Amino acid sequence: MRIANRSVEGPIANDPKLVAIFCVCTSQDFISAVASVSVLTPGFIFAGAFQDYVTADKRPQFPQSMKGASSCIALVDFDRDPELASETVKKLGQIFYKRICMIAVGSELTSTVLLRAVRAGCMEYLTKPLVIADFTASLVRFKSSMMSNIQVQSSTGRVLAFFGAKGGVGTTTLAVHLASHLVQQHHRKTLIIDHKHQLGHVALYLGLKDTQYHFDELLRNVDRLDVDLLNGYAIQHSSGLVVIASPDISTKYYECKQDEIERVMEFLRSEYDFILIDSSVEYEDTKMSIIEQADDVYLISTPDVASLRDLARLVEHISLSPSADGKLSIVINRSTANDSITADQIKKVIRFPVSNTVPNNYIELLRSINQGCPVSPARQSEFNLAIKKWVSEITGERGIDTSEVTPKPKPKKRLSLWNWKLVGDDHA
Structure with missing residues (x-):
């Protein structure tokens, strides 16, 4: 053609x-x-x-x-x-x-x-x-x-896609808390999609059970998609957040077509202010389709060598795609004042700026996951301040001074691997 x-x-x-x-x-x-x-x-x-x-x-x-x-x-x-x-x-x-x-x-x-x-x-x-x-x-x-x-037309919803540089960097945790803030603090009609083909954790983190229908099934039925069908697949959380869950059992992988994702996203934009997609870079057949449909794409990493190595490769790969142009943002999760690798060092190695850093709040977040209840947006903590700042950037509303978010890092001895890489970059 x-x-x-x-x-x-x-x-x-x-x-x-x-x-x-x-x-x-x-x-x-x-x-x-x-x-x-x-x-x-x-x-x-x-x-x-x-x-x-x-x-x-x-x-x-x-x-x-x-x-x-x-x-x-x-x-x-x-x-x-x-x-x-x-x-x-x-x-x-x-x-x-x-x-x-x-x-x-x-x-x-x-x-x-x-x-x-x-x-x-x-x-x-x-x-x-x-x-x-x-x-x-x-x-x-x-x-x-x-x-x-x-x-x-002017109220068309925005699609935010989240990908972890590797497993265990906290992608789902951040997506769930961003969605909670959008609903509770900004009163935005928000949908979060767990785009894991099996055993995703979004519903688990929100304490939702009996998730009967899933996103892959919605894609399969795109020809019948209307408000009634969507409501049958979605689950309403007590906070007002709407969820399309992942199967909580091992299921067969569904190879969807690009136009199925395109048509579903087009419909969801007409129904919600924000659509958050918690996906995975492992899904090669759908990764670029989701990036193409998204308004913003967030790559999540933690400040350790293994995660940042994978992050650098992903940034190099995804940034080459025209569909990702102007959409890509890097978020460093579990940042602390004692990190051996600073944001400036990360930027130098991955050759891409870091948009947001989220402080480590492991104990409280682990407790919230086990209880199936996200940390309340009203709670005063450095983690919540970082999430509020991030959401303010997304909504375009007044932001929070970044100095309130993360303590100023103290100079630390660099890891030998990163020291070698930085020296190499200086001579490049």
Whole structure:
């Protein structure tokens, strides 16, 4: 499947206020006419043209101009193959959930073809050759209808993804406490997803039992996804936090498709202010899909040589992906004033800045895990101050002075391994 040369990329294409227009299986003359009108109409861009129908077996790579747009308009030609055109309309409706308008295009749109187009999801139809006045009027109607949805579009939820550099660095603990603060301190509608294919700990840390349904099952049923189905899979914690748990037994690994994650995230964004995903870098088939869908990606590590070695490799690997550009943040957990490796040393070795450090609070956190009750956001501690600061950065609200979070580290003798690495970097 190929996309025509007439496509827009760059800063203008990534403007979320623009409506992206694209064609499917239309002639070059039709494409040129659509592109000309798009350029002359404020608020719209021409994003490209697909030369094949979009089906379950043939799904193209959509450019950022379509993914980043506030909404899209697809002009689908029904002349070549009405059946595949109808399937394309349905498929595009799933991919661009609630943010696409489909227009049927044809030389002779009979009542039978029109009925098929409407049933598939088309809202309007245009005849060929394209009448500029008719198409311009369609854009005006579409823009007018979209004005009523501006508030909905502006309140689209944010997806935060969490990955541990290795097991045991406290990724789940941090994700659970961030989610608790978002709900209890900032009153944000928040969902936390335990994206572990088996034996995840989110529900355990929250004291939730009888977790009957899980995220993999939600992915399997994406074609039936609606509010009722979502409510059937989610669990409500007493704090107001909503949880989609991991299986608490060993289960078969589900190999999901990229568009399944994309469609589920699109739906969840419309239902929640924040969606937190506690995932794992071991899931190669879904790791990059989650990173692509996330607004922010947090790599969690502890200040020890083994974790930081793995962190450095992950940063090098993930930062090379265009989908991670501008999203990646490093968080050092269990930091103490006695750490032999400082944040500056870590930055120098991994060649990436450390965004947040969270003080060690092992005893209290272990007690909270065993009791199935997160540390209360109201409790005064250095750990909570760090979490509050982090959440304030996420929400954009007033933050906390970083000097309150972690005591100033005292100079310590460096580990020989790190001393050697730093010297090597100095001479690089």
